[in-house]
Amino acid sequence: xxxxxxxxxxxxxxxxxxxxxxxxxxxxxxxxxxxxxxxxxxxxxxxxxxxxxxxxxxxxxxxxxxxxxxxxxxxxxxxxxxxxxxxxxxxxxxxxxxxxxxxxxxxxxxxxxxxxxxxxxxxxxxxxxxxxxxxxxxxxxxxxxxxxxxxxxxxxxxxxxxxxxxxxxxxxxxxxxxxxxxxxxxxxxxxxxxxxxxxxxxxxxxxxxxxxxxxxxxxxxxxxxxxxxxxxxxxxxxxxxxxxxxxxxxxxxxxxxxxxxxxxxxxxxxxxxxxxxxxxxxxxxxxxxxxxxxxxxxxxxxxxxxxxxxxxxxxxxxxxxxxxxxxxxxxxxxxxxxxxxxxxxxxxxxxxxxxxxxxxxxxxx
Amino acid sequence: xxxxxxxxxxxxxxxxxxxxxxxxxxxxxxxxxxxxxxxxxxxxxxxxxxxxxxxxxxxxxxxxxxxxxxxxxxxxxxxxxxxxxxxxxxxxxxxxxxxxxxxxxxxxxxxxxxxxxxxxxxxxxxxxxxxxxxxxxxxxxxxxxxxxxxxxxxxxxxxxxxxxxxxxxxxxxxxxxxxxxxxxxxxxxxxxxxxxxxxxxxxxxxxxxxxxxxxxxxxxxxxxxxxxxxxxxxxxxxxxxxxxxxxxxxxxxxxxxxxxxxxxxxxxxxxxxxxxxxxxxxxxxxxxxxxxxxxxxxxxxxxxxxxxxxxxxxxxxxxxxxxxxxxxxxxxxxxxxxxxxxxxxxxxxxxxxxxxxxxxxxxxx
Numbered sequence: 001x002x003x004x005x006x007x008x009x010x011x012x013x014x015x016x017x018x019x020x021x022x023x024x025x026x027x028x029x030x031x032x033x034x035x036x037x038x039x040x041x042x043x044x045x046x047x048x049x050x051x052x053x054x055x056x057x058x059x060x061x062x063x064x065x066x067x068x069x070x071x072x073x074x075x076x077x078x079x080x081x082x083x084x085x086x087x088x089x090x091x092x093x094x095x096x097x098x099x100x101x102x103x104x105x106x107x108x109x110x111x112x113x114x115x116x117x118x119x120x121x122x123x124x125x126x127x128x129x130x131x132x133x134x135x136x137x138x139x140x141x142x143x144x145x146x147x148x149x150x151x152x153x154x155x156x157x158x159x160x161x162x163x164x165x166x167x168x169x170x171x172x173x174x175x176x177x178x179x180x181x182x183x184x185x186x187x188x189x190x191x192x193x194x195x196x197x198x199x200x201x202x203x204x205x206x207x208x209x210x211x212x213x214x215x216x217x218x219x220x221x222x223x224x225x226x227x228x229x230x231x232x233x234x235x236x237x238x239x240x241x242x243x244x245x246x247x248x249x250x251x252x253x254x255x256x257x258x259x260x261x262x263x264x265x266x267x268x269x270x271x272x273x274x275x276x277x278x279x280x281x282x283x284x285x286x287x288x289x290x291x292x293x294x295x296x297x298x299x300x301x302x303x304x305x306x307x308x309x310x311x312x313x314x315x316x317x318x319x320x321x322x323x324x325x326x327x328x329x330x331x332x333x334x335x336x337x338x339x340x341x342x343x344x345x346x347x348x349x350x351x352x353x354x355x356x357x358x359x360x361x362x363x364x365x
Numbered sequence: 366x367x368x369x370x371x372x373x374x375x376x377x378x379x380x381x382x383x384x385x386x387x388x389x390x391x392x393x394x395x396x397x398x399x400x401x402x403x404x405x406x407x408x409x410x411x412x413x414x415x416x417x418x419x420x421x422x423x424x425x426x427x428x429x430x431x432x433x434x435x436x437x438x439x440x441x442x443x444x445x446x447x448x449x450x451x452x453x454x455x456x457x458x459x460x461x462x463x464x465x466x467x468x469x470x471x472x473x474x475x476x477x478x479x480x481x482x483x484x485x486x487x488x489x490x491x492x493x494x495x496x497x498x499x500x501x502x503x504x505x506x507x508x509x510x511x512x513x514x515x516x517x518x519x520x521x522x523x524x525x526x527x528x529x530x531x532x533x534x535x536x537x538x539x540x541x542x543x544x545x546x547x548x549x550x551x552x553x554x555x556x557x558x559x560x561x562x563x564x565x566x567x568x569x570x571x572x573x574x575x576x577x578x579x580x581x582x583x584x585x586x587x588x589x590x591x592x593x594x595x596x597x598x599x600x601x602x603x604x605x606x607x608x609x610x611x612x613x614x615x616x617x618x619x620x621x622x623x624x625x626x627x628x629x630x631x632x633x634x635x636x637x638x639x640x641x642x643x644x645x646x647x648x649x650x651x652x653x654x655x656x657x658x659x660x661x662x663x664x665x666x667x668x669x670x671x672x673x674x675x676x677x678x679x680x681x682x683x684x685x686x687x688x689x690x691x692x693x694x695x696x697x698x699x700x701x702x703x704x705x706x707x708x709x710x711x712x713x714x715x716x717x718x719x720x721x722x723x724x725x726x727x728x729x730x
Contacts, residue, residue: 002445002448003445004445068433068453068498071501071505072501075504075508080367080368080369083367083508083509083511084508085450085505085508085509086451086452086453086505087451088433088451133433136436136437139440140436140450140451143440143448143449143450144448144450144509146448
């Protein structure tokens with residue numbers, strides 16, 4: 001029902017990765033529970049995940065994958081229209097170990113790439129150890145759906161480190177993809193070749209840095225994404241005192257000067273950062289476990305509005321209780337006049353190290 | 366995607382349980398691994414399960430549910446056309462904790478009954494403790510498929526303890542359904558009423574005893590089943606020295622005298638038992654765990670050819686290396702001239718306490 005494709009690449013077989021704005025069959029999520037990542041036993045984060053899942057399910061189906069121990073609880077607190085399936089895991093970031101769905105436009109067939117996953121850097125600078133359950137997630141998702149996979153055994157990649165336009169262009173960061181924790185056996189050219197072979201691309205646009213060197217080593221999905229072919233959104237601030245000011249300037253400059261696979265100069269939409277940094281709060285109880293990244297009180301969280309998710313007919317946007325929340329919704333709405341923009345308070349997700357885009361993965365229709 | 370139906374019964378909503386010979390969408394199975402049930406770490410049984418799954422998949426799709434620990438191994442040894450999904454469990458008998466699929470003939474909708482499961486007798490005389498994971502299996506299967514369920518919270522039942530003709534008749538055993546380990550709060554009439562309400566029946570035919578008082582407390586699926594409406598198969602032996610002689614005589618007599626919901630007198634097909642008893646062999650390593658039924662060397666196993674599974678266009682029949690193996694295939698073929706009959710050596714399954722029917726559950730199309 002779900003084969004491993006051996007001996008050919010997606011490009012050879014006529015498969016490409018569609019843009020996130022192309023139609024989805026459903027969104028996949030994973031249930032948060034580990035107490036060294038999620039404060040207070042994961043209970044506040046679980047409530048936020050429920051709200052994200054509900055918001056998405058107004059637009060398209062959602063499947064929540066949940067460990068055996070949390071299955072009954074998750075099933076009880078999620079509405080019946082959200083499918084709940086058992087899946088063991090090391091954490092809850094479906095974007096990263098999850099499958100990258102690809103499509104053959106001639107036959108309509110959907111397959112997936114099952115990248116090698118090493119918890120954002122493996123033994124070099126990964127976020128936790130072990131990550132064996134996470135690395136099985138892509139295959140398990142595809143088995144449930146009966147979708148054939150390409151296993152990229154020699155190539156480490158997370159879904160959050162790339163964005164594509166569906167027309168041959170990918171944006172990523174050097175900070176992440178050239179990190180020694182990912183594919184030190186490959187040079188930049190070798191990495192480009194893998195991306196091109198697996199996702200059917202002609203052009204890679206390299207942004208130098210992401211904004212979270214310590215967690216994902218700078219995933220692009222906190223920095224920039226395609227809004228439609230030829231247009232991108234990029235984080236922004238006019239305030240030189242903003243913690244992320246220089247990152248914003250640099251990414252904006254790179255994208256403004258870039259051309260895509262079709263030779264188009266990109267239109268770049270600015271999306272302001274929150275005014276205030278979100279920080280790990282006082283009184284949070286977060287377990288300390290050797291090998292996991294500590295989260296002490298006052299630590300700056302990587303709160304970017306850009307970590308939104310495009311769904312069928314909508315966009316689900318993080319909200320942080322910041323004065324810029326409404327501005328973010330307005331700016332995203334202007335980028336997507338044809339979609340309904342919905343904000344969800346996801347501070348509890350950002351305390352764990354990511355946001356709406358990080359905890360979701362779209363399955364192409 | 367998969368609701369709990371509250372406040373109505375399947376009968377009220379126009380759902381009935383189809384006969385096993387009606388069309389299936391697929392067959393569900395569970396992967397064996399517990400070393401206090403399956404000899405030698407479950408490895409011989411796993412090979413037998415693979416052979417059963419392969420035989421079925423020649424006729425219709427198969428989904429194998431596997432614990433996290435065994436997932437990679439099961440995926441590797443099963444052919445790609447068999448779907449493998451993660452599901453924690455207490456053991457491998459999908460027939461019993463699995464969902465009973467029911468259908469509304471007017472709308473075509475399929476739902477399921479999620480019976481309460483207590484490991485064949487709970488704390489009274491159950492086969493093991495705990496059984497919490499098994500009791501979640503019906504719901505988990507239905508979630509994956511997006512099928513709504515009726516949870517029978519106040520009614521313990523296993524799929525192997527019943528057979529229906531799809532036209533209002535059910536056969537079962539008093540030994541099982543009236544056992545104090547099942548529903549001691551209900552009398553025979555109360556149990557009949559539950560069966561009628563959940564499966565849309567008019568007539569219950571009671572056989573006195575099953576042939577395994579110690580394991581399932583006498584499931585009917587080792588004794589008799591419907592071949593088509595108005596016709597049943599029943600275990601048989603002419604040899605008074607056969608260990609199961611009296612059980613065969615009694616069941617045959619009961620069925621020969623019975624009429625079904627439509628008032629038809631049943632045609633009863635004889636299916637001979639194996640000539641020799643299958644026994645727990647010398648040198649088997651089976652862990653001993655307090656609370657599980659011990660399986661000492663020489664113990665008689667419940668080897669009945671009747672524990673076959675009807676699939677789309679076929680019948681999968683147990684084989685035991687017995688002189689009667691060929692006779693069983695011939696007798697089953699005569700009952701089902703329109704189906705292809707396939708034998709599979711399942712001695713390793715019967716060592717664990719059941720057979721092909723016990724380890725499978727059909728999902729109605």
